[in-house]
Amino acid sequence: MASIKQNLAGQPLPDFRNSGVILRIMLGVNLLALAAALVQSEGVSDSLQLYIDMASRVQPLLVFNLALLALIGKALQRWPAWVGCAVVLVLAAASAILLSSFLSPVAFDDSGTQRLIRAGLLGGAAAGCLLSYFALRAAALSPALVEARLQALTARIRPHFLFNSLNAVLSLIRADPKRAETALEELAELFRVLMRDHRELVPLADEIALCRQYLDLEKLRLGERLNVEWDLAADLPSELKVPQLMVQPLLENAVYHGIEPSGDKGTIRVHLACRGDQLLIDLTNPCGGGAEHQRGNHMALDNIRERLALYYDLEARLETGEVALADGQREYRVRIVLPCRGRSS
Incomplete structure (x- = not known):
């Protein structure tokens, strides 16, 4: 692997x-x-x-x-x-x-x-x-040192992810016990992913499935306020492997800093495509938070940027930026570029 x-x-x-x-x-x-x-x-x-x-x-x-x-x-x-x-x-x-x-x-x-x-x-x-x-x-950069560092970096992703998911399940226990049971099963699956060895790369399809599970749980909290548009290119290689918990923290940022503080409906757009020997992952969300929320964005981004450097050296990059739209609204854009070489490895 x-x-x-x-x-x-x-x-x-x-x-x-x-x-x-x-x-x-x-x-x-x-x-x-x-x-x-x-x-x-x-x-x-x-x-x-x-x-x-x-x-x-x-x-x-x-x-x-x-x-x-x-x-x-x-x-x-x-x-x-x-x-x-x-x-x-x-x-x-x-x-x-x-x-x-x-x-x-x-x-x-x-x-x-x-x-x-x-x-x-x-x-x-x-x-x-x-x-x-x-x-x-x-x-x-011996394996023992870097893998320990990687585990520490990955562990920093977990708190918001788990606390938000647990809160979403708790809100359903009385109102909809059956849906709460299903949500607990989904949360158990997410726990299983978190217990994996994060030194290993995983199939891209598994990372996407994890993101969908996370968004399903967040939708329990936010309801119609949260809308997600997936745009997956048809030529995405099923055997391509990526670092675990790479896209999910970005979605968590998009929910926490973009959708949740605005109080209105918002759309998160996720686009994945291959360009030559590179995998492009683009994520866009509205800017719904104030200065405090925007400052919070950077911990997860720095985390992912450092993990990409550990995995791929200079061959991967993470680009971020806030863009003003024609209607006066602002949106936050994140792009991850990964090498597709060695897809079957």
């Missing part, structure tokens, strides 16, 4: 398909090139020009290497750790030799051979430094 462990120390090599890993590698290589330029040049102005020259020659080969590593990334993860590291080091050394021979073609005499060997060793050493950095980073 897919887990938060996929991005951390459970694997000997970084995920070369992850945009965060790619960005860090490119930054690391450019920093090494800048250091080399500073060492080789006689002044700051000369070092800047030398760095620009080096970067313009290194970047195309670096991009090619990253693309190649992304293509064979799954195979690297299946191989023994030393084999994967050796492949990366050999690829870096071969690229450095190729770049050196391309920049200064020489015959294979003693001096030319020594220069190529030196270039290969430097390339391998640079790759080794970057692998060491990723190993240290993985150790710092």
Whole structure:
């Protein structure tokens, strides 16, 4: 089952398909090139020009290497750790030799051979430094540490969710005992979800079902004041997995900060669609609360943003904003963008 462990120390090599890993590698290589330029040049102005020259020659080969590593990334993860590291080091050394021979073609005499060997060793050493950095980073974000942090973050979601649901059930016990019994069964199912291991990713359909159950319970409290419009694209992959309790806290925010304080009817709109290799989750609700309610929005949003960073590094993002409509009303919009890669994993 897919887990938060996929991005951390459970694997000997970084995920070369992850945009965060790619960005860090490119930054690391450019920093090494800048250091080399500073060492080789006689002044700051000369070092800047030398760095620009080096970067313009290194970047195309670096991009090619990253693309190649992304293509064979799954195979690297299946191989023994030393084999994967050796492949990366050999690829870096071969690229450095190729770049050196391309920049200064020489015959294979003693001096030319020594220069190529030196270039290969430097390339391998640079790759080794970057692998060491990723190993240290993985150790710092070890599964035990990050999973404990993730559990703590998830636990912060629960209070409002449970208290509001219990209040909704209590209000029905005398007025409609049968519906109260059904609501208790739904609440028991929600408790079961909360008791799961939140380190694991779950099918998108399960997260949507959880959200519908939550909204059914809230509708018991708010009645006709709460209206929800679901817009689910037909091409949503059923096997796609997402973090648990990712959309539900947003709906809770929409109810608590948008519908409940307004005293009028309101509509929450939820749209899910795939665009290329990304899953888009858009949620819109009216702005019904005052300053106190708006301040409260940010705890759940920061919670989700941090959990997305733990799961996906830089490949996921959460965007929020308040928009003024033509009729003078205001609405709050939230968008989550997740990678769809590895749908079956």
